[in-house]
Amino acid sequence: MQKPNLKKNQKIELTIEDLSYEGKGVAKVDDFTLFVDNALPGEVVNAVITRINKNFGFARTLDVIKESPDRVHDIDAIYAQTGIAPLSHLKYDKQLEFKRNQVVVDFNKIGLKDVVVNETLGMESPFNYRNKAQVPVRQINGKLTTGFYRRRSHDLVPMENFLIQDPKIDEEIIKVRDILRKYKVRGFDEENQKGQIRTIMVRRAYFTGEMMVVLVSRTRDISHYKDITNEIMDNPDVKSLYLNVNSKNTNVIFGQEMTLLAGKKYIDDKILGHTYRISPRSFYQVNPVQTQNLYKMAIDKAELTGKEEVVDAYSGIGTIGLSLADKAKHVTGIEVIEDAVKDADQNAKLNGIENADFVVGKTEDVLDEWAKNNMSVDVLMVDPPRKGLANSLIDSLKNIQPKKIVYISCNPATLARDLSLLSDTYEIGDVTPVDMFPMTNHIESVVALTLK
Ligand code: SAH
Numbered sequence: 474m475q476k477p478n479l480k481k482n483q484k485i486e487l488t489i490e491d492l493s494y495e496g497k498g499v500a501k502v503d504d505f506t507l508f509v510d511n512a513l514p515g516e517v518v519n520a521v522i523t524r525i526n527k528n529f530g531f532a533r534t535l536d537v538i539k540e541s542p543d544r545v546h547d548i549d550a551i552y553a554q555t556g557i558a559p560l561s562h563l564k565y566d567k568q569l570e571f572k573r574n575q576v577v578v579d580f581n582k583i584g585l586k587d588v589v590v591n592e593t594l595g596m597e598s599p600f601n602y603r604n605k606a607q608v609p610v611r612q613i614n615g616k617l618t619t620g621f622y623r624r625r626s627h628d629l630v631p632m633e634n635f636l637i638q639d640p641k642i643d644e645e646i647i648k649v650r651d652i653l654r655k656y657k658v659r660g661f662d663e664e665n666q667k668g669q670i671r672t673i674m675v676r677r678a679y680f681t682g683e684m685m686v687v688l689v690s691r692t693r694d695i696s697h698y699k700d701i702t703n704e705i706m707d708n709p710d711v712k713s714l715y716l717n718v719n720s721k722n723t724n725v726i727f728g729q730e731m732t733l734l735a736g737k738k739y740i741d742d743k744i745l746g747h748t749y750r751i752s753p754r755s756f757y758q759v760n761p762v763q764t765q766n767l768y769k770m771a772i773d774k775a776e777l778t779g780k781e782e783v784v785d786a787y788s789g790i791g792t793i794g795l796s797l798a799d800k801a802k803h804v805t806g807i808e809v810i811e812d813a814v815k816d817a818d819q820n821a822k823l824n825g826i827e828n829a830d831f832v833v834g835k836t837e838d839v840l841d842e843w844a845k846n847n848m849s850v851d852v853l854m855v856d857p858p859r860k861g862l863a864n865s866l867i868d869s870l871k872n873i874q875p876k877k878i879v880y881i882s883c884n885p886a887t888l889a890r891d892l893s894l895l896s897d898t899y900e901i902g903d904v905t906p907v908d909m910f911p912m913t914n915h916i917e918s919v920v921a922l923t924l925k
Pocket of ligand 1: 788
C-alpha cells in the first residue's frame, strides 16, 4: 500500500463509508484509512487530520457538507463527544442497529455464520441512565471546575449536564463543586502535580435514592473539611461521604487511603427484589434498568428447575448468583477480588440466601481444580471482562461439560472467539445484544450454549 501524502493539521474533504467499532466515521484516501470523529456513513465532511500512524490516521470533522439522515441535531455533538457519549450524534434506533451489526461482523469474521443475532434490546429512554459518575476536577481560571476530558487527552472541558448520568448525580456534583469553591479548595493541577481535588465520585442507588460521595484528593488535609463535610451532608439523600487520598502521578482514580468522613460505609440498592450493599470500590453495574433486563434474560436462558449446581463465574458482589439462587439447588460464585467476595457473602446473608457460597480466585484456576477433582457443574454463568475467557478455562470446560453455559459478554470480538472454540462441544443459541451503555460504543450481549 502506498501511503498517501497526508500530514497532521492538513484540511481535507472526506467521504464516510462506514462506522468503526469505536463509533468513528471510516474514510479512505486511496487505500489509507482515516478514523473521523463526529462523522457518519454516507456523509461528506470537511475534516482536519489530527494524527497519522503507519497504517491509519485520525481526523476531526470541521463541517458537514452532505449530511446523513441518521444524524441527531438536538445534541451538541462536539460537547457530547468529549468522551462521555461518543455515539450521541447517531439516532438511537441506528445505534441499536450498529451494535447488532457489530456482533454479526465479529461472528462472521470468526466463521460463525449461522448464529442468529437478535435485535438489540434498547432502552425506552436512553439518557440519564448512569448510576455512577467519576468527574475529573481541575483548577481553571482560578476556579475549581468539574467536567470531562476531551477525547484522548487530559484537557478538562467544563460540563454540568452529562447527558447519560442520573440528573440527581449531575446536580450533586454541582452542589459539591460549589461547596468546595466556597471554602476556596483548589482543583488538581495535573501538570505540576499540585492543587487538591482530583475527582468527585458520586453513586446514586436507583431504587432507594441513596447517594454516596467520594472526594479524591491529592493530599490528606483539606482546609475547612468539617464545614465541607457538614454542608455536603446537609443533603438528606447523601448517606455516605468518603475522602480518598491519591498522591501519585497516575490515571488510576482511587489511592489506597479511603476514610469515611460522615454517614454509613455503604449505600443500599436493589436488583430484582434483592438488596445489595455497595461500598466505594465495589464493581456495580452502571445501568440499573438494563441490568435487570440483562439478568432476567440470562437467568431465563439458564432454564433452571431448582435441581442445578450453578457456578456464577466473575461474580463481582454476587448479583447474578443471588438473583437466581431461588431457582437452583446451589450456587458457587467465583471472583478474583477478595473485597468483592466479602460483599457477596454479606449480600447473601442480608437477603437470607443460604444456598450460595463465594470463593476468591481466578475462574480458570478454580475450575481447573474442579475439573481435576471431577466435580460437576450443571449450569455455568460467565460474565468476564473485555478480554473474555482464558484458554485454559475453555479446556477445563471441555472436561467439566456443564449442560448449559450462559455467556454475558461486554466485547463481541472475544465472545465470538470463545464461542468458536466451544462450538465443537456446544450448540450455540441465539445472541441478544442488550444496550447497557446507550450513546456509547459499548456492546453487551448474552447467549446460551447447550451441550451437544
Ligand atoms: N457479574 C458481576 C460482575 C461482572 S464484572 C455483575 O454483573 O455485577 C467482571 C468481574 O470479574 C469483576 O468483578 C472482576 O473483578 C472479575 N474478574 C476479572 N477477572 C477474573 C478472573 N480471571 N476470575 C474471576 N473473576 C475475575
